[in-house]
Amino acid sequence: MRYVSTRGSAPVLSFEEALLTGLARDGGLYVPETIPTLGTDELREMATMSYEDVAFRVMKPFVGDTFSDDEFKALIAKAYAGFNHTVRAPLVQLEQGHFLLELFHGPTLAFKDFAMQLIGHMFQAVLSRKGERVTIVGATSGDTGSAAIEAFRGLDNVDVFILFPHGRVSEVQRRQMTTPSESNVHALALDGDFDDCQARLKDMFNDHDFRDGVQLAGVNSINWGRVLAQVVYYFTAGLAMGALDRKVSFTVPTGNFGDIFAGYIAREMGLPIADLVVATNQNDILHRCLTTGGYHKGEVHASISPSMDIQVSSNFERALYFAYGQDSDAINALMGDLAKGGFDVGDNALRDLQNTYKSGRVSEEETRETIKTFYADTNELLCPHSAIGVRVGAALRDPATPMITLATAHPAKFPDAVEAATGQRPPLPDHMADLFDREERVTRVPNDLEALKDIIKGGIAQ
Ligand SMILES: *Cc1c(COP(=O)(O)O)cnc(C)c1O
Numbered sequence: 001m002r003y004v005s006t007r008g009s010a011p012v013l014s015f016e017e018a019l020l021t022g023l024a025r026d027g028g029l030y031v032p033e034t035i036p037t038l039g040t041d042e043l044r045e046m047a048t049m050s051y052e053d054v055a056f057r058v059m060k061p062f063v064g065d066t067f068s069d070d071e072f073k074a075l076i077a078k079a080y081a082g083f084n085h086t087v088r089a090p091l092v093q094l095e096q097g098h099f100l101l102e103l104f105h106g107p108t109l110a111f112k113d114f115a116m117q118l119i120g121h122m123f124q125a126v127l128s129r130k131g132e133r134v135t136i137v138g139a140t141s142g143d144t145g146s147a148a149i150e151a152f153r154g155l156d157n158v159d160v161f162i163l164f165p166h167g168r169v170s171e172v173q174r175r176q177m178t179t180p181s182e183s184n185v186h187a188l189a190l191d192g193d194f195d196d197c198q199a200r201l202k203d204m205f206n207d208h209d210f211r212d213g214v215q216l217a218g219v220n221s222i223n224w225g226r227v228l229a230q231v232v233y234y235f236t237a238g239l240a241m242g243a244l245d246r247k248v249s250f251t252v253p254t255g256n257f258g259d260i261f262a263g264y265i266a267r268e269m270g271l272p273i274a275d276l277v278v279a280t281n282q283n284d285i286l287h288r289c290l291t292t293g294g295y296h297k298g299e300v301h302a303s304i305s306p307s308m309d310i311q312v313s314s315n316f317e318r319a320l321y322f323a324y325g326q327d328s329d330a331i332n333a334l335m336g337d338l339a340k341g342g343f344d345v346g347d348n349a350l351r352d353l354q355n356t357y358k359s360g361r362v363s364e365e366e367t368r369e370t371i372k373t374f375y376a377d378t379n380e381l382l383c384p385h386s387a388i389g390v391r392v393g394a395a396l397r398d399p400a401t402p403m404i405t406l407a408t409a410h411p412a413k414f415p416d417a418v419e420a421a422t423g424q425r426p427p428l429p430d431h432m433a434d435l436f437d438r439e440e441r442v443t444r445v446p447n448d449l450e451a452l453k454d455i456i457k458g459g460i461a462q
Contacts, residue, residue, distance in 0.1 A: 001064045003030040006321040007335070008328025016066040016126055019225045019397045020134065022218025023205040028331070028447065030224045031319050034176070035268045036061035040244065043270065047239040051088040052076050054239075055118075055232045062228050067125065068152040079118040082107050084155035084429065089114070089233040091240055091272060091404070094378070098394060099404045100386070101237045108176055109410035109429070110307070111259065112147035114230035119219060120151030127157035134217040135460055136160045137204060139197035141255065142169040143409060145187070146176035148219050154182040159460050163185045163197040163452075166444060168302055168309070172413050172428070172435065179438035186459050192447035193300050195312055203449045210453050214460060221258030222314050230262035230295060231269070238271050241402045249272035251393030251405040254278045254286060255308035259406065264319065264356060274401045278359040279392035281305045281384075286313055287361040293350040296342030303364055304417040305384040307409070312338070323349040323356070362393035371421035380395070381411035381418050381426045 003018040007028030013021060018030040026275075038057070047056050052275065055076045056069075080088050085105035090102045106113025127134060136158055138148050152160040162177055166189040169177075177187040182311075190197050205211055205218065221227065234250065241248045250273065252260040260278055267273040280287045281303045289295040297311050315442060317331060323345070324330040330346075337343035362370070370387040376379065382390060386407035397403035411418045411426040419423035419425045428435060445455055 001036075001062050002033045005030060006317050006328060006331050008332070014066065019122060019223065019289050020126065022215050022220070022223045023202065025208070027202070027206060027335070028328070029222050029315070031318055031321060032062060032224075035265060037268075037270045039270070043239065043244055046235060047244065051232070051236055052080060054236050058232050058235055059228055071125065075121045076118065080123050082117065082440070083113070089236055091237055092462065094390065096404070097399055098397060099241065099405050100390070100407045101233065101404050102407045103233065104383070104407060104410035108143070108146040108150045109413045110143040110147060111230070111406065111408045112143045113150070114233065115192060116144075116147035116151040116219065118229045119223065119225040120155065122225060123152070123158060123217070124155050133157045135214040135456065136217050137163070137201060137218055138219050139163045139194065139201040139458065140169075141165070141194040141309055142173035143413075144220060146156040146173055149177055149180055149185050149328050150188070153180045153185050153195060155184065159184045159186070160295070161188055161456055161459065162385055163188045163190050163201060163445070165193045165197055166191055168193060169306060170414050170416070172415065175435050175438065175440065178440035178442045179435065184234060187442045188445045188452075189442050190445050190447055194309055195300055196447050198312065198314065200447065200449055200452055204453065207449070207453070214456060220314070221256045227258055227262050227265065227315070229257055231265045234263050234266035234273070235271055237404050238266070238273065241404060243272045246401070247272045248402045248404055249273065249275035249277065249397060250279040251389050251396070251403060253277055253305070253308060253389040253406065253408050254280055255310040255313065257286065257313045259317060259408070260357070261315045261318055264322070273395070274398070276357050277396050278357050279369065279389045280359065280361050281308045281388055282361070282363055283309050283311060284361040285311050286316065287359040289345065290353060290357055290359040293345040295338070295345065296344065297338070304367060304414070305388055307385055308388070319353065319356070320345070320349065323352040349454065360396055362388040362391050368417075368421040371418060375424065376421040381422060381424060382407070383409040383411045383414050384417045385409055
């Protein structure tokens with residue numbers, strides 16, 4: 001399998017190269033040249049397999065010969081061994097026809113562990129084979145950073161630097177990033193919002209001298225390996241809900257568009273999916289774009305669902321690339337306009353996007369109300385992101401088609417918002433019970449590229 005950039009001029013890469021590269025050198029994102037499909041017989045076999053076996057089947061064609069079959073199976077087994085649930089991604093029924101896919105049983109209590117744990121093991125395998133070392137720099141609105149640090153802490157071939165917006169992540173998220181004591185872990189609190197973190201990260205990747213000098217590698221959801229690992233749970237959930245006999249739909253709380261885009265890949269691979277529904281919070285650029293075609297940057301307003309407080313949704317570029325029929329010239333033009341403030345999607349591409357994705361937006365008040373009502377009705381607590389999904393999923397679902405809403409984080413990761421809505425403070429699971437007693441280690445950094453480059457060069461193990 002070969003990977004091409006959405007902007008068309010970066011080198012074509014293998015899976016291994018795309019994994020280590022992250023952002024393409026032309027500023028684009030890597031996508032598979034073709035999307036392999038799975039036939040009905042294969043899907044039928046997969047319906048009774050373990051999560052790990054489905055993961056191998058789904059990802060193998062994309063990974064090609066980067067790993068032998070046995071090595072790849074061993075990496076998958078290691079990635080999910082630390083999850084707190086035997087089926088990894090269990091389904092829970094919410095109401096007639098509506099189901100919750102719990103993706104928060106990994107070590108940092110958010111769905112990002114599914115991809116990050118796996119690519120941590122993949123990086124380690126590839127780098128130790130090549131005898132190379134990389135510097136991973138990531139930007140986070142909270143959950144990517146904690147998942148990346150958990151996956152890469154203590155690895156020999158990697159330094160990991162995580163940029164998070166100072167004062168804009170939850171205390172649990174911050175402590176998950178600042179309390180690991182391994183010397184290869186560096187938590188950087190940036191004076192700015194998440195879009196600033198993401199913009200500085202892109203600047204570092206586009207500074208080719210710096211990029212090559214420190215062997216920069218990215219694990220944000222721009223990394224194809226992240227998207228790929230997330231395709232797997234669409235299959236396990238869809239097949240468990242009988243997708244071979246009738247289509248199923250998914251609703252996905254969305255920020256950077258990585259998770260929902262994985263659903264698009266699952267559908268293209270042959271999983272019978274009816275609707276893919278994008279659920280946004282008050283930072284609703286994706287909902288507005290899918291409704292009107294206009295994609296214009298606004299201010300980010302901090303919300304109680306901080307992992308979705310995003311105006312520039314990086315993976316949306318991949319969705320646009322496919323909506324424009326893999327036309328990289330069109331993507332270059334749109335991204336040029338985005339740098340100046342925004343763009344309008346062309347009529348044909350908009351029709352294609354609207355056929356592919358539905359969308360809904362949830363206000364702060366509605367988010368709180370959903371957490372509260374859900375608790376009153378079921379005695380269960382929802383994290384604010386999952387609540388946004390549940391509300392949109394309930395509103396847009398067709399009664400004849402099972403709706404599977406993705407629960408992206410554990411309520412204990414956002415205890416203040418959950419307590420404010422319900423009066424109940426969700427306890428941390430046992431393995432994290434001492435999080436508030438551990439010592440924090442963090443560097444406050446300005447929103448300035450040169451200063452950041454110096455801090456990173458100074459922090460790398462020699
Ligand atoms: C990252 C995150 C999201 C958004 O996922 P994207 O792939 O960026 O769309 C939603 N909810 C939670 C809890 C997250 O951590």
